[in-house]
Amino acid sequence: AQTIHQWPVAEIKAVGSPLSLGCTIKGKSSPNLYWYWQATGGTLQQLFYSITVGQVESVVQLNLSASRPKDDQFILSTEKLLLSHSGFYLCAWSRGEEQYFGPGTRLTVL
Amino acid sequence: GDSVTQTEGPVTVSESESLIINCTYSATSIAYPNLFWYVRYPGEGLQLLLKVITAGQKGSSRGFEATYNKETTSFHLQKASVQESDSAVYYCALGTGNTGKLIFGLGTTLQVQP
Numbered sequence: 001a002q003t004i005h006q007w008p009v010a011e012i013k014a015v016g017s018p019l020s021l022g023c024t025i026k027g028k029s030s031p032n033l034y035w036y037w038q039a040t041g042g043t044l045q046q047l048f049y050s051i052t053v054g055q056v057e058s059v060v061q062l063n064l065s066a067s068r069p070k071d072d073q074f075i076l077s078t079e080k081l082l083l084s085h086s087g088f089y090l091c092a093w094s095r096g097e098e099q100y101f102g103p104g105t106r107l108t109v110l
Numbered sequence: 111g112d113s114v115t116q117t118e119g120p121v122t123v124s125e126s127e128s129l130i131i132n133c134t135y136s137a138t139s140i141a142y143p144n145l146f147w148y149v150r151y152p153g154e155g156l157q158l159l160l161k162v163i164t165a166g167q168k169g170s171s172r173g174f175e176a177t178y179n180k181e182t183t184s185f186h187l188q189k190a191s192v193q194e195s196d197s198a199v200y201y202c203a204l205g206t207g208n209t210g211k212l213i214f215g216l217g218t219t220l221q222v223q224p
Contacts, residue, residue, distance in 0.1 A: 032210050044156075044201065044214040051209075059211065090156065094210045097144045097163055101156040 002027040004102040006091050012108045013081050021076040021105050023091030031093035033074040035066055036101075039087040050074060081109050112137050116202045116215035124223050125194055131187040131218045133176075133202035144205035145178050145185040146212070151198045159187075159200070172196075197222045 003026045013019060025031050035047040037060075048066035050056045056066045063082060067075045074091055086109045091102040116133045123129055137143045147159040147169075160169035165180040174189045185202060202215040 034210060043216045044212075046211055049210055057209070097205055098146075098158055098161060099210065099212060100158070101148075103155045 002093070002100065004091060004093060004100060006089075006102040006105050008105060009103070010106040010108075012110065015083055015109055016080050019076075019078050019081050019085070019107070021089055021107075023074040023076075023102055025072045025074075025093050028072075028093060028095075030071055031095075033068065034092040034094070034099065035074065035076050036090040036092065037062065037087050038090070039084075042087070044090065048076070083109050085109050112139055112143070112204060112206055112213045114202050114204050114213050114215035116200075117218045119199075119217070119219035120221055121218055122221045122223060123192055126191045129187075129189045129192045129196075129220070131200055131202075131220070133185045133187065133215060135183050135185065135202070135204045135213075137183070137204060137206070140206050142180070145176070146203040146205065147174070147176055147185075147187050148201040148203055148214075149198045150201070150217075156201070163205075192220075192222045194222045194224050196220060 005024045007022045033050045036044045037047050038044045046059045050068040053071050064078045089105045092099040113136045117131045144163040146161045148156050149159045150156045160171040162169040162178040165178050168177040176185050176187045199217045199219050201217045204213045
């Protein structure tokens with residue numbers, strides 16, 4: 001069975017500080033991977049997707065970047081956080097048309 | 111652009127009552143999008159409830175049903191008799207292509223009272 005793990009579960013960070021969120025998928029080789037973001041009261045927005053190692057496509061520009069250093073790992077990061085980065089970040093993988101989501105990371109930027 | 115509009119919550123119903131959560135979509139980048147309902151139960155992650163990828167077809171799961179209506183660009187979620195365990199946030203979503211892009215609605219919080 002496939003499992004998806006995100007870390008950390010929650011973060012409280014200062015404006016201007018760096019950020020790194022991680023996502024690991026086990027039990028699925030060469031998955032398509034996705035990062036989503038949900039602001040409080042907002043909808044889920046897809047930020048990035050990756051079809052293969054080392055390749056990431058940006059969907060929405062939010063002064064964030066993503067990387068896929070390994071087949072089963074997807075990293076979301078920025079060097080300088082903004083207040084507007086606060087929210088809930090979800091990682092997902094897909095099988096056909098269906099996407100399967102991780103538990104998410106709650107980010108609060110102060 | 112592509113968008114999804116769904117019933118604004120919270121929606122409160124009593125156990126054993128019927129439920130409909132409306133979802134309409136606008137798809138400009140693709141003629142026949144895939145349509146999904148996702149659900150987040152309290153304390154759990156977002157999970158797929160049902161999907162329909164062919165216009166005119168109906169999807170069902172856990173007593174919920176939704177029909178892909180291309181004429182009215184709708185994908186309403188229905189259940190004949192809700193249970194307290196159905197309390198959750200429901201998201202309608204539209205799939206726009208093979209890159210896996212999903213467009214979500216704002217979500218509808220359903221509260222089922224015993």
